[in-house]
Amino acid sequence: MSIRLSGVGYTHPNGQAALHAVDLTLNQGEQVAIIGPSGAGKTTLLRLLATSLMPSSGELSLLEQRPAQLRGSALRRLRSRIGLIHQSPPLPPRQRVVTAVLAGRLGQWSLLRALVSLCYPLDIPGARQELARLDLAERLFERCDQLSGGQQQRVGIARTLYQRPDLLLADEPVSAMDPVLADHTLTLLGEVARERRLPLVASLHAVDLALKHFPRIVGLRAGQVLFDKAACDVSEQDLAALYANDTLAANAAKPVSHETARPVRCL
Template identity: 60%
Template sequence: MIAVDLRRASLRFGELPVLADISLQIRVGERVAVIGPSGAGKTSLLRLLATELRAEQAGALHLWQQDPWQLSSRQRQRLRSRIGMIWQTPPLPDSQPVITAVLAGRLGQWSLPRALFSLLRPRDPQGARAELARLSLADKLHQPCGELSGGQRQRVGIARVLYQDPPLILADEPVSALDPVLAEASILTLHQQAGARGSTLIANLHAVDLALRHFPRILGLRQGRILFDCAAEAVTPAMLAELYGNESPASQDAEQARPC
């Protein structure tokens, strides 16, 4: 089954083109890394898949064979509750305890009374602790988020989405503030947990080495276009040099992903 089906999607911010004629299919349970230079459109692509942004009229997005923009507001909200978003800078209020931040992953799945009660008295401390432990943060359970380092906040953001347990995980530079050892361990945890739970995982990563080691499929994005879409073992140094080099791919077959 196809989890994500994006067809000829383009996106502009005012007059600025951000994504150009993107087509992409990702099956349920696949794990895909998106790499490319800064400004390539990687974050915008994730926001599009999260239905936070809408493609221009000619483009189409289907998630689990549903068009989010043809659903009612309630149905679209239910669909969004199946998507977990890991931000590069997680939106964690400084005064919020870590336990509350992690349990907030399921607010979209709970009734309003249960959600409000959990904010006052956390309902599942064991569940929150278990996800934090995967990321070596169990000792931070009751610490205010404002006392965490940037890397710790990123790992709390990962723990929150793991607690949410969504079928689609979108991760935008989830380990950019971590040292190499913690970054490796955190990506490995995210990858393993997605696999164990059958979740589809799409992650933007600046660290190409992490992408190639842990993701079977690599998507190279440059200037809002897919330059290549390959198995990790098929990505060559020449392809990476073109992706990150100064030459523009916007020529000849720029609208199509390069065969690998």
């Protein structure tokens, strides 16, 4: 298996509990969407999987290793195998797109190679190839601050794909994109995950996109797993319970008719 959480909990330094006794297992190549209301703990869960946070309780195993037991270079090597697509990619405004994409492998390069690449991009064809997947090849030498929010999100995705991680994580990766582009981008992420046999975990507010693009759905509410089901088994009742008392519940549930969302067929 690639990921296993057993009784994992996380409490913020201010004492606020974000996750409670989460049990979750993902195998190689599995694709899972995490859905739930704001404040449910989706981003915290992804940060745990990215090892930028460590569990306050329970046990987390990633790629056959236990991050909490690693230190120094061993932890850095594990992190270099994990790709996290951010909702708002940390792109230096004056940096060129090609340099931003090549930064995906900084954790795998020597310090000298990384410094050289900042001045003279060392793999322009590789950066162009990943950008072309996202219809951004013509933006290769533009500055990041000249791009729209949706384009910056796609540059962040290209950087993570260039990294060639063993685990692919995505935190609201299409929030700044129009519906057609969001659909295309999630299709691409699914295809890349299948081609490379990567586990893919994405948090999404758009329930219809989650049901359409991900075979497995995990509903997270108040830091706990409310359900963990195949997309075609998620019912209107499941979604009503997940978003209960949420002021946006009606809007969140409105487009999730299974006929509309066309989820992946259960086998």
